[in-house]
Amino acid sequence: MLQTSFIRENTSLVIERLKKRNIDATTTVNSIIVLDDKRKKTQQELDSLLAESNQLAKQIGDLFKSGNTDEANKLKNRTTQIKEQSAILKEEQNNIAVELQQLLYTLPNLPNEIVPNGKSAEDNQNVYENNPIPKLHANALPHWELAKKYNLIDFELGVKISGAGFPVYKGKGAQLQRALITFFLDRAIAAGYDEIMPPLMVNEASGYGTGQLPDKEGQMYYMPADDLYMIPTAEVPITNIYRDVILKESDFPIKNVGYTPCFRREAGSYGKDVRGLNRLHQFDKVEIVQIQHPDKSYQTLDEMVEHVKGLLNQLELPYRILRLCGGDMGFTSALTYDMExxxxxxxxxxxxxxxxxxxxxxxxxxxxxxxxxxxxTQLVHTLNGSALALPRILASILENNQTENGINVPKCLVPYTKFDSIN
RNA sequence: GGAGAAAUGGCAGAGUGGUCGAUUGCGGCAGUCUUGAAAACUGUUGUACCGCGAGGUACCGGGGGUUCGAAUCCCUCUUUCUCCGCCA
Structure with a gap:
Protein backbone atom coordinates (compact mmCIF):
# COMPACT_ATOMS: atom_id res chain seq x y z
CA MET A 1 0.00 0.00 0.00
CA LEU A 2 1.33 3.40 -0.94
CA GLN A 3 1.46 6.03 1.76
CA THR A 4 -1.02 8.85 1.51
CA SER A 5 1.67 11.37 2.35
CA PHE A 6 3.82 10.01 -0.48
CA ILE A 7 0.94 10.28 -2.93
CA ARG A 8 0.30 13.86 -1.85
CA GLU A 9 3.90 14.89 -2.25
CA ASN A 10 4.60 12.99 -5.47
CA THR A 11 1.29 13.03 -7.27
CA SER A 12 2.63 13.30 -10.78
CA LEU A 13 5.34 10.72 -10.18
CA VAL A 14 2.75 8.24 -8.90
CA ILE A 15 0.55 8.72 -11.96
CA GLU A 16 3.53 8.59 -14.28
CA ARG A 17 5.00 5.41 -12.80
CA LEU A 18 1.69 3.59 -12.73
CA LYS A 19 1.49 4.10 -16.49
CA LYS A 20 4.19 1.43 -16.67
CA ARG A 21 1.50 -0.92 -15.41
CA ASN A 22 -0.83 0.44 -18.07
CA ILE A 23 -2.98 2.03 -15.38
CA ASP A 24 -4.34 5.52 -15.43
CA ALA A 25 -4.52 6.34 -11.74
CA THR A 26 -5.42 10.00 -12.11
CA THR A 27 -8.96 9.68 -10.83
CA THR A 28 -8.05 7.44 -7.92
CA VAL A 29 -5.14 9.60 -6.87
CA ASN A 30 -7.25 12.74 -6.96
CA SER A 31 -10.00 11.07 -4.95
CA ILE A 32 -7.44 10.00 -2.38
CA ILE A 33 -6.21 13.55 -1.96
CA VAL A 34 -9.73 14.95 -1.67
CA LEU A 35 -10.67 12.30 0.87
CA ASP A 36 -7.50 12.89 2.83
CA ASP A 37 -8.31 16.59 3.01
CA LYS A 38 -11.74 15.68 4.28
CA ARG A 39 -10.20 13.38 6.83
CA LYS A 40 -7.95 16.11 8.15
CA LYS A 41 -10.77 18.59 8.38
CA THR A 42 -13.03 16.14 10.18
CA GLN A 43 -10.31 15.24 12.62
CA GLN A 44 -9.64 18.87 13.44
CA GLU A 45 -13.30 19.42 14.22
CA LEU A 46 -13.54 16.25 16.23
CA ASP A 47 -10.34 16.94 18.15
CA SER A 48 -11.41 20.39 19.21
CA LEU A 49 -14.81 19.06 20.30
CA LEU A 50 -13.14 16.37 22.35
CA ALA A 51 -10.73 18.90 23.80
CA GLU A 52 -13.68 20.99 24.95
CA SER A 53 -15.38 17.94 26.38
CA ASN A 54 -12.24 16.98 28.29
CA GLN A 55 -12.07 20.50 29.70
CA LEU A 56 -15.70 20.42 30.76
CA ALA A 57 -15.36 17.03 32.40
CA LYS A 58 -12.58 18.44 34.54
CA GLN A 59 -14.61 21.49 35.48
CA ILE A 60 -17.66 19.40 36.31
CA GLY A 61 -15.58 17.20 38.52
CA ASP A 62 -14.28 20.24 40.41
CA LEU A 63 -17.75 21.71 40.73
CA PHE A 64 -19.17 18.49 42.15
CA LYS A 65 -16.34 18.32 44.62
CA SER A 66 -16.98 21.85 45.83
CA GLY A 67 -20.69 21.03 46.10
CA ASN A 68 -21.77 23.36 43.32
CA THR A 69 -24.18 20.88 41.70
CA ASP A 70 -26.36 23.47 39.96
CA GLU A 71 -23.45 24.87 38.02
CA ALA A 72 -22.21 21.35 37.27
CA ASN A 73 -25.54 20.26 35.86
CA LYS A 74 -25.58 23.29 33.61
CA LEU A 75 -22.28 22.28 32.09
CA LYS A 76 -23.54 18.76 31.66
CA ASN A 77 -26.04 20.03 29.11
CA ARG A 78 -23.22 21.23 26.96
CA THR A 79 -21.41 17.90 27.20
CA THR A 80 -24.45 15.99 25.99
CA GLN A 81 -24.52 18.30 22.99
CA ILE A 82 -20.86 17.64 22.35
CA LYS A 83 -21.42 13.94 22.67
CA GLU A 84 -24.04 13.96 19.95
CA GLN A 85 -21.92 16.05 17.64
CA SER A 86 -18.79 14.05 18.20
CA ALA A 87 -20.62 10.78 17.62
CA ILE A 88 -21.67 12.06 14.20
CA LEU A 89 -18.18 13.26 13.40
CA LYS A 90 -16.66 10.03 14.57
CA GLU A 91 -18.84 8.02 12.27
CA GLU A 92 -18.04 10.35 9.42
CA GLN A 93 -14.35 9.96 10.17
CA ASN A 94 -14.67 6.19 10.19
CA ASN A 95 -16.47 6.21 6.88
CA ILE A 96 -13.82 8.41 5.35
CA ALA A 97 -11.08 6.16 6.69
CA VAL A 98 -12.71 3.07 5.21
CA GLU A 99 -13.25 4.73 1.87
CA LEU A 100 -9.69 6.00 1.81
CA GLN A 101 -8.36 2.58 2.72
CA GLN A 102 -10.34 0.96 -0.05
CA LEU A 103 -8.97 3.38 -2.61
CA LEU A 104 -5.43 2.85 -1.38
CA TYR A 105 -5.89 -0.89 -1.68
CA THR A 106 -6.69 -0.55 -5.36
CA LEU A 107 -3.34 1.06 -6.16
CA PRO A 108 -0.49 -1.34 -6.93
CA ASN A 109 3.11 -0.56 -6.09
CA LEU A 110 5.07 1.91 -8.19
CA PRO A 111 7.38 0.16 -10.65
CA ASN A 112 11.01 1.11 -10.32
CA GLU A 113 12.45 3.41 -12.96
CA ILE A 114 14.23 0.55 -14.74
CA VAL A 115 11.10 -1.59 -15.12
CA PRO A 116 10.49 -1.96 -18.84
CA ASN A 117 7.21 -0.82 -20.30
CA GLY A 118 5.01 -3.58 -21.63
CA LYS A 119 1.74 -5.40 -21.45
CA SER A 120 2.51 -9.07 -21.06
CA ALA A 121 5.18 -11.70 -20.54
CA GLU A 122 6.39 -11.09 -24.09
CA ASP A 123 7.66 -7.66 -23.10
CA ASN A 124 9.86 -8.90 -20.28
CA GLN A 125 13.53 -8.09 -20.63
CA ASN A 126 15.95 -10.97 -20.93
CA VAL A 127 18.90 -9.86 -18.81
CA TYR A 128 20.89 -13.06 -18.51
CA GLU A 129 21.06 -16.49 -20.06
CA ASN A 130 23.25 -19.40 -19.08
CA ASN A 131 24.15 -22.99 -19.92
CA PRO A 132 23.53 -24.41 -23.36
CA ILE A 133 20.19 -26.06 -23.95
CA PRO A 134 20.82 -29.81 -23.88
CA LYS A 135 20.30 -31.96 -26.94
CA LEU A 136 18.12 -34.90 -25.94
CA HIS A 137 18.10 -38.28 -27.57
CA ALA A 138 15.38 -39.16 -30.05
CA ASN A 139 13.12 -40.99 -27.59
CA ALA A 140 13.26 -38.33 -24.90
CA LEU A 141 10.15 -38.05 -22.76
CA PRO A 142 8.41 -35.22 -20.93
CA HIS A 143 8.75 -35.41 -17.15
CA TRP A 144 5.27 -36.83 -16.52
CA GLU A 145 6.17 -39.81 -18.71
CA LEU A 146 9.53 -40.17 -16.99
CA ALA A 147 7.83 -39.94 -13.60
CA LYS A 148 5.61 -42.82 -14.59
CA LYS A 149 8.33 -44.87 -16.24
CA TYR A 150 10.59 -44.74 -13.19
CA ASN A 151 7.76 -44.73 -10.64
CA LEU A 152 8.71 -41.35 -9.18
CA ILE A 153 5.42 -39.47 -9.10
CA ASP A 154 1.87 -40.81 -9.22
CA PHE A 155 -0.52 -38.19 -10.47
CA GLU A 156 -3.55 -40.50 -10.66
CA LEU A 157 -3.10 -41.55 -7.06
CA GLY A 158 -3.10 -37.89 -6.08
CA VAL A 159 -6.39 -37.45 -7.91
CA LYS A 160 -7.83 -40.36 -5.95
CA ILE A 161 -6.73 -39.03 -2.59
CA SER A 162 -7.25 -35.32 -3.12
CA GLY A 163 -7.81 -34.18 -6.67
CA ALA A 164 -5.93 -32.92 -9.69
CA GLY A 165 -2.86 -30.90 -8.82
CA PHE A 166 -1.93 -32.94 -5.75
CA PRO A 167 0.76 -35.37 -6.90
CA VAL A 168 2.06 -38.24 -4.82
CA TYR A 169 5.86 -38.50 -4.82
CA LYS A 170 7.18 -42.00 -4.41
CA GLY A 171 10.46 -43.73 -3.82
CA LYS A 172 13.36 -41.96 -5.49
CA GLY A 173 10.96 -39.24 -6.57
CA ALA A 174 10.19 -38.45 -2.94
CA GLN A 175 13.84 -38.71 -2.00
CA LEU A 176 14.93 -36.40 -4.80
CA GLN A 177 12.33 -33.92 -3.64
CA ARG A 178 13.59 -34.08 -0.06
CA ALA A 179 17.18 -33.78 -1.26
CA LEU A 180 16.36 -30.59 -3.14
CA ILE A 181 14.70 -29.06 -0.09
CA THR A 182 17.66 -29.81 2.14
CA PHE A 183 20.13 -28.64 -0.49
CA PHE A 184 18.32 -25.32 -0.90
CA LEU A 185 18.05 -24.80 2.85
CA ASP A 186 21.70 -25.62 3.43
CA ARG A 187 22.78 -23.21 0.75
CA ALA A 188 20.65 -20.43 2.18
CA ILE A 189 21.94 -21.05 5.69
CA ALA A 190 25.49 -20.93 4.34
CA ALA A 191 24.61 -17.55 2.82
CA GLY A 192 23.59 -16.22 6.21
CA TYR A 193 19.86 -16.85 6.28
CA ASP A 194 18.11 -17.96 9.48
CA GLU A 195 15.83 -20.91 8.97
CA ILE A 196 12.19 -20.55 9.94
CA MET A 197 9.47 -23.18 10.02
CA PRO A 198 6.32 -21.15 10.01
CA PRO A 199 2.64 -22.06 10.33
CA LEU A 200 1.03 -23.18 7.07
CA MET A 201 -2.25 -21.46 7.84
CA VAL A 202 -2.52 -17.76 8.49
CA ASN A 203 -5.16 -15.34 9.67
CA GLU A 204 -6.72 -12.52 7.73
CA ALA A 205 -4.41 -9.84 9.11
CA SER A 206 -1.39 -11.70 7.75
CA GLY A 207 -3.03 -11.99 4.34
CA TYR A 208 -3.47 -8.24 4.27
CA GLY A 209 0.02 -7.65 5.61
CA THR A 210 1.81 -9.08 2.59
CA GLY A 211 -0.86 -8.04 0.10
CA GLN A 212 -2.51 -11.35 -0.83
CA LEU A 213 -5.69 -9.80 0.52
CA PRO A 214 -7.76 -8.23 -0.76
CA ASP A 215 -6.08 -8.46 -4.16
CA LYS A 216 -5.81 -12.24 -4.60
CA GLU A 217 -8.56 -13.46 -2.35
CA GLY A 218 -9.65 -16.28 -4.67
CA GLN A 219 -6.13 -17.69 -4.99
CA MET A 220 -5.90 -18.91 -1.41
CA TYR A 221 -7.64 -21.87 0.15
CA TYR A 222 -9.87 -20.54 2.90
CA MET A 223 -11.26 -22.43 5.87
CA PRO A 224 -14.35 -20.61 7.05
CA ALA A 225 -14.83 -22.75 10.15
CA ASP A 226 -11.68 -21.25 11.63
CA ASP A 227 -11.27 -18.16 9.48
CA LEU A 228 -7.81 -19.23 8.27
CA TYR A 229 -6.06 -19.26 4.92
CA MET A 230 -3.64 -21.89 3.66
CA ILE A 231 -0.42 -20.12 2.72
CA PRO A 232 0.25 -19.66 -1.00
CA THR A 233 3.92 -19.06 -0.18
CA ALA A 234 6.15 -18.92 2.90
CA GLU A 235 6.49 -15.21 2.20
CA VAL A 236 3.20 -14.68 4.02
CA PRO A 237 3.93 -16.17 7.44
CA ILE A 238 7.62 -15.23 7.40
CA THR A 239 7.21 -11.59 6.41
CA ASN A 240 4.36 -11.25 8.89
CA ILE A 241 6.77 -12.08 11.68
CA TYR A 242 7.73 -8.44 11.32
CA ARG A 243 4.21 -7.03 11.33
CA ASP A 244 3.79 -4.23 13.90
CA VAL A 245 7.47 -4.31 14.72
CA ILE A 246 9.88 -1.41 15.09
CA LEU A 247 13.41 -2.54 14.32
CA LYS A 248 16.77 -1.04 15.14
CA GLU A 249 19.06 -0.03 12.32
CA SER A 250 21.56 -2.58 13.61
CA ASP A 251 19.02 -5.37 12.96
CA PHE A 252 19.57 -5.03 9.21
CA PRO A 253 19.71 -7.07 7.16
CA ILE A 254 17.18 -9.57 8.46
CA LYS A 255 17.58 -12.75 6.42
CA ASN A 256 15.13 -15.62 6.78
CA VAL A 257 14.71 -18.78 4.82
CA GLY A 258 11.85 -21.20 5.11
CA TYR A 259 10.75 -24.39 3.50
CA THR A 260 6.99 -24.85 3.28
CA PRO A 261 4.44 -26.54 1.12
CA CYS A 262 2.44 -23.90 -0.76
CA PHE A 263 -1.23 -24.08 -1.58
CA ARG A 264 -2.83 -22.36 -4.52
CA ARG A 265 -6.30 -22.72 -5.89
CA GLU A 266 -5.17 -21.70 -9.40
CA ALA A 267 -8.76 -20.95 -10.29
CA GLY A 268 -9.11 -20.54 -14.03
CA SER A 269 -5.99 -22.47 -15.00
CA TYR A 270 -6.41 -25.27 -17.48
CA GLY A 271 -4.94 -26.82 -20.60
CA LYS A 272 -1.47 -28.09 -21.28
CA ASP A 273 0.19 -25.59 -18.96
CA VAL A 274 -1.10 -27.62 -16.04
CA ARG A 275 0.30 -30.90 -17.33
CA GLY A 276 2.46 -32.86 -14.91
CA LEU A 277 4.34 -30.72 -12.45
CA ASN A 278 3.89 -27.47 -14.34
CA ARG A 279 1.10 -26.10 -12.18
CA LEU A 280 -0.07 -27.62 -8.92
CA HIS A 281 -2.40 -26.90 -6.04
CA GLN A 282 0.18 -28.04 -3.55
CA PHE A 283 3.89 -27.75 -4.09
CA ASP A 284 7.06 -27.33 -2.09
CA LYS A 285 9.15 -24.21 -2.06
CA VAL A 286 12.11 -22.78 -0.22
CA GLU A 287 11.67 -19.06 0.17
CA ILE A 288 14.18 -16.40 1.12
CA VAL A 289 13.00 -13.19 2.76
CA GLN A 290 14.96 -10.11 3.65
CA ILE A 291 14.10 -6.98 5.59
CA GLN A 292 16.50 -4.24 4.68
CA HIS A 293 17.34 -0.57 5.07
CA PRO A 294 15.79 1.44 2.20
CA ASP A 295 19.21 2.59 1.04
CA LYS A 296 20.44 -0.96 0.58
CA SER A 297 17.44 -2.87 -0.72
CA TYR A 298 18.43 -2.88 -4.39
CA GLN A 299 21.88 -4.10 -3.55
CA THR A 300 20.12 -6.83 -1.58
CA LEU A 301 17.88 -7.66 -4.52
CA ASP A 302 20.98 -8.24 -6.66
CA GLU A 303 22.50 -10.35 -3.94
CA MET A 304 19.39 -12.52 -3.84
CA VAL A 305 19.43 -12.94 -7.61
CA GLU A 306 23.06 -14.02 -7.35
CA HIS A 307 22.15 -16.53 -4.68
CA VAL A 308 19.53 -18.15 -6.88
CA LYS A 309 21.87 -18.10 -9.85
CA GLY A 310 24.33 -20.03 -7.71
CA LEU A 311 21.73 -22.70 -7.03
CA LEU A 312 20.85 -23.09 -10.70
CA ASN A 313 24.50 -23.19 -11.67
CA GLN A 314 25.14 -25.97 -9.19
CA LEU A 315 22.15 -27.87 -10.48
CA GLU A 316 23.60 -27.36 -13.98
CA LEU A 317 20.29 -26.30 -15.42
CA PRO A 318 19.94 -24.00 -18.41
CA TYR A 319 18.24 -20.84 -17.23
CA ARG A 320 17.55 -17.25 -18.01
CA ILE A 321 16.73 -14.19 -15.95
CA LEU A 322 13.96 -11.84 -16.91
CA ARG A 323 13.30 -8.37 -15.68
CA LEU A 324 9.53 -8.24 -15.60
CA CYS A 325 7.76 -5.49 -17.48
CA GLY A 326 5.17 -3.27 -15.86
CA GLY A 327 2.28 -5.29 -17.22
CA ASP A 328 3.58 -8.63 -15.93
CA MET A 329 4.73 -7.56 -12.49
CA GLY A 330 2.94 -8.52 -9.30
CA PHE A 331 0.67 -6.04 -7.55
CA THR A 332 2.98 -5.43 -4.60
CA SER A 333 6.34 -5.39 -6.34
CA ALA A 334 8.54 -2.46 -7.40
CA LEU A 335 11.01 -4.60 -9.34
CA THR A 336 10.91 -8.31 -10.06
CA TYR A 337 13.35 -10.73 -11.63
CA ASP A 338 11.98 -14.07 -12.77
CA MET A 339 14.29 -17.04 -13.13
CA GLU A 340 13.24 -19.58 -15.73
CA THR A 377 10.74 6.12 12.54
CA GLN A 378 10.51 5.09 8.91
CA LEU A 379 9.30 2.14 6.88
CA VAL A 380 11.64 -0.73 6.04
CA HIS A 381 12.02 -2.36 2.65
CA THR A 382 10.94 -5.98 2.25
CA LEU A 383 12.20 -8.44 -0.34
CA ASN A 384 11.67 -12.05 -1.12
CA GLY A 385 12.38 -14.71 -3.65
CA SER A 386 11.94 -18.37 -4.31
CA ALA A 387 15.12 -20.31 -3.77
CA LEU A 388 13.63 -22.40 -5.22
CA ALA A 389 10.22 -23.72 -6.19
CA LEU A 390 10.54 -27.48 -6.41
CA PRO A 391 8.21 -29.01 -8.99
CA ARG A 392 9.50 -27.30 -12.10
CA ILE A 393 13.07 -27.78 -10.96
CA LEU A 394 12.32 -31.46 -10.57
CA ALA A 395 10.62 -31.49 -13.98
CA SER A 396 13.62 -29.95 -15.71
CA ILE A 397 16.11 -32.15 -13.87
CA LEU A 398 14.20 -35.22 -15.02
CA GLU A 399 13.85 -34.02 -18.59
CA ASN A 400 17.28 -32.46 -19.11
CA ASN A 401 19.27 -35.22 -17.44
CA GLN A 402 17.57 -38.17 -19.10
CA THR A 403 19.62 -40.60 -21.16
CA GLU A 404 18.72 -43.84 -22.90
CA ASN A 405 19.66 -45.64 -19.68
CA GLY A 406 18.08 -43.48 -17.03
CA ILE A 407 18.24 -40.13 -15.33
CA ASN A 408 21.41 -38.64 -13.90
CA VAL A 409 21.15 -36.91 -10.56
CA PRO A 410 22.97 -33.55 -10.46
CA LYS A 411 26.29 -33.90 -8.66
CA CYS A 412 25.42 -31.37 -5.98
CA LEU A 413 22.44 -33.47 -4.92
CA VAL A 414 24.16 -36.84 -4.67
CA PRO A 415 25.34 -36.25 -1.07
CA TYR A 416 21.68 -35.75 -0.20
CA THR A 417 20.05 -38.44 -2.34
CA LYS A 418 22.78 -41.03 -1.78
CA PHE A 419 22.13 -42.23 -5.33
CA ASP A 420 23.47 -40.75 -8.56
CA SER A 421 21.06 -42.10 -11.09
CA ILE A 422 17.50 -43.25 -11.53
CA ASN A 423 16.90 -46.23 -13.77
C1' G B 1 -14.21 -29.84 25.55
C1' G B 2 -15.38 -28.30 31.21
C1' A B 3 -13.96 -25.04 35.60
C1' G B 4 -11.16 -20.93 37.35
C1' A B 5 -7.50 -16.74 36.91
C1' A B 6 -5.33 -13.09 34.04
C1' A B 7 -3.96 -9.46 29.74
C1' U B 8 -0.91 -2.20 31.56
C1' G B 9 4.94 1.13 28.07
C1' G B 10 11.39 -2.79 25.50
C1' C B 11 10.87 -6.10 30.09
C1' A B 12 9.19 -6.62 35.22
C1' G B 13 5.30 -4.65 37.89
C1' A B 14 1.85 -0.62 40.62
C1' G B 15 -2.63 1.55 39.73
C1' U B 16 -10.09 -0.39 41.01
C1' G B 17 -14.21 6.22 38.67
C1' G B 18 -11.52 12.52 38.00
C1' U B 19 -5.30 15.47 39.70
C1' C B 20 -3.29 8.84 34.86
C1' G B 21 0.01 8.58 28.91
C1' A B 22 -0.04 6.22 33.50
C1' U B 23 4.11 5.27 40.39
C1' U B 24 8.45 2.38 40.62
C1' G B 25 12.48 -1.01 39.19
C1' C B 26 15.41 -2.99 35.22
C1' G B 27 17.03 -2.13 30.37
C1' G B 28 18.15 1.81 26.40
C1' C B 29 20.12 6.77 25.26
C1' A B 30 22.80 11.42 26.76
C1' G B 31 25.80 13.76 30.43
C1' U B 32 28.97 14.37 35.18
C1' C B 33 33.06 11.87 37.49
C1' U B 34 37.45 8.61 35.40
C1' U B 35 43.71 7.83 31.74
C1' G B 36 39.79 4.20 30.10
C1' A B 37 35.99 1.17 32.03
C1' A B 38 32.81 -0.18 36.02
C1' A B 39 30.17 1.86 40.03
C1' A B 40 27.66 6.20 41.56
C1' C B 41 24.91 10.50 40.34
C1' U B 42 21.85 13.70 36.85
C1' G B 43 18.73 14.00 32.81
C1' U B 44 16.07 11.53 29.05
C1' U B 45 13.44 7.38 27.02
C1' G B 46 6.00 4.62 23.52
C1' U B 47 3.01 4.97 18.87
C1' A B 48 -0.21 7.37 15.43
C1' C B 49 -2.91 11.51 13.66
C1' C B 50 -3.97 17.05 13.38
C1' G B 51 -1.34 21.85 13.71
C1' C B 52 3.75 26.68 10.89
C1' G B 53 4.01 26.63 16.09
C1' A B 54 2.19 26.80 20.98
C1' G B 55 -0.30 22.83 21.51
C1' G B 56 -4.38 19.28 20.74
C1' U B 57 -6.57 14.26 20.02
C1' A B 58 -6.49 8.94 20.32
C1' C B 59 -4.33 4.43 22.28
C1' C B 60 -3.53 0.39 29.27
C1' G B 61 -5.25 -7.26 24.48
C1' G B 62 -9.64 -6.19 20.19
C1' G B 63 -14.72 -4.36 19.69
C1' G B 64 -19.09 -2.30 22.02
C1' G B 65 -21.62 -0.03 26.36
C1' U B 66 -22.54 2.81 31.23
C1' U B 67 -20.86 7.88 32.96
C1' C B 68 -20.19 14.93 32.74
C1' G B 69 -15.56 11.85 33.23
C1' A B 70 -13.09 4.81 32.31
C1' A B 71 -6.63 1.56 32.61
C1' U B 72 -10.37 1.21 36.62
C1' C B 73 -17.55 -0.59 36.10
C1' C B 74 -20.69 -3.77 32.41
C1' C B 75 -21.14 -6.88 27.76
C1' U B 76 -18.54 -9.52 24.01
C1' C B 77 -14.44 -11.56 21.32
C1' U B 78 -9.31 -13.06 21.30
C1' U B 79 -5.07 -14.73 23.76
C1' U B 80 -2.25 -16.64 27.98
C1' C B 81 -1.86 -19.39 32.61
C1' U B 82 -3.74 -23.22 36.31
C1' C B 83 -6.79 -27.60 37.18
C1' C B 84 -9.85 -31.67 34.93
C1' G B 85 -11.02 -34.62 30.54
C1' C B 86 -9.41 -36.26 25.60
C1' C B 87 -5.32 -36.95 22.24
C1' A B 88 -0.47 -37.11 18.16
Missing part, protein backbone atom coordinates in the same frame (compact mmCIF):
# COMPACT_ATOMS: atom_id res chain seq x y z
CA UNK A 341 14.77 -22.97 -16.43
CA UNK A 342 14.53 -24.67 -19.77
CA UNK A 343 12.60 -27.87 -19.77
CA UNK A 344 14.17 -29.66 -22.67
CA UNK A 345 11.52 -32.27 -23.49
CA UNK A 346 8.63 -29.82 -23.21
CA UNK A 347 10.85 -27.34 -25.03
CA UNK A 348 9.78 -24.42 -22.92
CA UNK A 349 10.92 -22.09 -20.19
CA UNK A 350 9.45 -22.67 -16.75
CA UNK A 351 9.39 -20.05 -14.03
CA UNK A 352 11.13 -21.41 -10.96
CA UNK A 353 11.79 -18.25 -9.00
CA UNK A 354 10.49 -14.76 -8.69
CA UNK A 355 12.62 -12.30 -6.75
CA UNK A 356 11.13 -8.97 -5.81
CA UNK A 357 11.80 -5.77 -3.98
CA UNK A 358 8.58 -4.46 -2.48
CA UNK A 359 10.23 -1.33 -1.12
CA UNK A 360 7.82 0.08 1.48
CA UNK A 361 4.65 -1.29 -0.08
CA UNK A 362 4.34 -4.30 2.22
CA UNK A 363 6.03 -2.52 5.12
CA UNK A 364 3.33 0.13 5.10
CA UNK A 365 0.65 -2.50 5.46
CA UNK A 366 2.68 -4.50 7.92
CA UNK A 367 3.64 -1.42 9.91
CA UNK A 368 7.19 -2.70 9.89
CA UNK A 369 9.46 0.24 10.67
CA UNK A 370 12.85 1.08 12.03
CA UNK A 371 14.46 3.95 13.88
CA UNK A 372 16.96 5.68 11.64
CA UNK A 373 20.19 7.28 12.82
CA UNK A 374 18.33 10.49 13.67
CA UNK A 375 15.81 8.59 15.74
CA UNK A 376 13.06 9.03 13.19
Missing amino acids: VFSAAQEKWLEVSSISNFETFQANRLKCRFKDSEGK
